Amino acid sequence: MAEQNRKMLLWAILIGLILGGIIGAIFAFIPEEHASKRYALLVAAPLGDLFIRLLKMIVTPVIIFTLISGVASISPARLGKVGVKIIVFYMLTSFLAIIVGLAVGNIMQPGEGVTLKETTQEIQAKEAPSLVETLLAIVPTNPFESIAKGDVLPIIFFSIFFGIALAYARDNQDAKIKESADSVYKFFDGCAQVIFKVVGWVMMYAPIGVFFLIFQVFAKQGAEAFGPLLHVTVAVYIGLLFQMFVVYVVICSIFKISPVKFIKKVYEPWLTAFVTRSSGGTLPVSMDTAERKMGISKGVYSFTLPLGATINMDGTTIYLGVCAFFIANAVGIPLTGAQQMTIIITAVLASIGTAGVPGAGAIMLIMVLNSVGLDVSQGNVKLAYAMILGIDALLDMGRTSMNIVGDLCGTCVVAKVENEMDMSYWEDNKSV
Numbered sequence: 001m002a003e004q005n006r007k008m009l010l011w012a013i014l015i016g017l018i019l020g021g022i023i024g025a026i027f028a029f030i031p032e033e034h035a036s037k038r039y040a041l042l043v044a045a046p047l048g049d050l051f052i053r054l055l056k057m058i059v060t061p062v063i064i065f066t067l068i069s070g071v072a073s074i075s076p077a078r079l080g081k082v083g084v085k086i087i088v089f090y091m092l093t094s095f096l097a098i099i100v101g102l103a104v105g106n107i108m109q110p111g112e113g114v115t116l117k118e119t120t121q122e123i124q125a126k127e128a129p130s131l132v133e134t135l136l137a138i139v140p141t142n143p144f145e146s147i148a149k150g151d152v153l154p155i156i157f158f159s160i161f162f163g164i165a166l167a168y169a170r171d172n173q174d175a176k177i178k179e180s181a182d183s184v185y186k187f188f189d190g191c192a193q194v195i196f197k198v199v200g201w202v203m204m205y206a207p208i209g210v211f212f213l214i215f216q217v218f219a220k221q222g223a224e225a226f227g228p229l230l231h232v233t234v235a236v237y238i239g240l241l242f243q244m245f246v247v248y249v250v251i252c253s254i255f256k257i258s259p260v261k262f263i264k265k266v267y268e269p270w271l272t273a274f275v276t277r278s279s280g281g282t283l284p285v286s287m288d289t290a291e292r293k294m295g296i297s298k299g300v301y302s303f304t305l306p307l308g309a310t311i312n313m314d315g316t317t318i319y320l321g322v323c324a325f326f327i328a329n330a331v332g333i334p335l336t337g338a339q340q341m342t343i344i345i346t347a348v349l350a351s352i353g354t355a356g357v358p359g360a361g362a363i364m365l366i367m368v369l370n371s372v373g374l375d376v377s378q379g380n381v382k383l384a385y386a387m388i389l390g391i392d393a394l395l396d397m398g399r400t401s402m403n404i405v406g407d408l409c410g411t412c413v414v415a416k417v418e419n420e421m422d423m424s425y426w427e428d429n430k431s432v
């Protein structure tokens with residue numbers, strides 16, 4: 001999507017959100033039984049649902065195509081020492097991020113006090129699977145069945161496996177195997193491009209979808225919905241800032257990289273990610289920063305940064321944790337300890353499966369909610385999810401910027417450990 005269109009769309013979504021909120025809040029004064037309100041809600045429901053259905057429609061193809069093409073683009077030769085180290089780093093920081101997200105959720109309890117009034121359908125929390133069941137269920141017995149059922153975790157698992165195998169096949173000595181593997185890669189890469197086009201079109205409906213979803217929230221709930229939305233936004237940003245100024249700062253210090261200089265150097269990609277809301281789109285800027293400002297060798301960053309933009313989403317992980325809290329609290333079924341354990345796993349995996357494009361995290365939130373028995377097609381869960389969707393752009397800016405900072409932090413650490421970083425770039429007299 002052209003830059004100009006993207007900006008216009010952002011504005012349109014924001015306008016949809018504000019108008020939906022205002023008109024909904026006005027309707028809140030009309031009694032439930034009044035014909036005008038009943039009729040308005042009757043019209044709004046399917047038009048809002050359409051957006052949720054469109055989002056659900058793209059979850060599986062987005063994961064499959066982007067993960068397979070992303071992972072398969074890595075050359076196995078690089079998967080050696082650098083690969084193992086960066087993957088361990090990415091997993092570890094994603095794990096820390098979800099702990100941060102859940103800690104913020106536990107302390108701030110976003111969504112508490114929200115009283116959603118779903119009139120047509122009462123929420124029935126499905127029995128959530130146990131932790132062991134969740135872990136085992138990650139391995140599909142039949143990947144095609146998982147695809148048909150839309151079970152996201154096994155799809156992620158299989159896609160990563162398939163992507164790695166494809167990377168090896170592309171590297172095969174046998175010219176015939178290499179050639180056919182290259183065709184498979186091109187196919188998935190092409191599909192990824194096509195599905196991004198579809199995502200772009202779905203997002204064009206976002207302003208209307210958001211308008212009708214938010215309208216329903218406010219018409220049923222009144223203006224009290226503003227407070228909880230502000231609360232959850234603040235909670236997400238506190239988590240993100242903690243990750244930046246505590247987690248990454250401590251990691252930099254451990255590896256003797258000046259945290260102050262790191263933050264100064266990372267400023268440009270951080271800001272780019274904030275405004276573009278796309279890890280993929282920010283990649284050229286992060287690479288430029290690694291090369292020109294951090295003195296990292298191309299052999300390291302050309303591998304670690306694209307991989308990070310595909311699988312390492314610390315900001316998204318924090319967002320998933322906090323928003324799961326918000327929705328569970330809002331529907332009046334606060335998360336239990338066991339459910340939080342499940343979220344640790346599903347959120348980390350969901351972040352791996354999140355594409356580096358605007359809004360992808362909100363799609364993955366659906367599966368995290370599913371893993372704890374909350375179905376977004378159901379009554380109040382739908383309304384609470386709609387509230388989050390309404391402010392998604394705002395949350396996406398923060399989480400994307402933290403996704404990018406996490407990638408660069410990992411790249412610095414691995415480059416430092418591997419002696420692939422020109423430390424003269426970090427001396428005091430060197431401008432950042």
Ligand code: ASP
Nearest residue numbers: 278279356357359360361
């Ligand atoms: N927009 C994010 C990114 O590109 C993904 C997300 O929506 O969480 O990193």
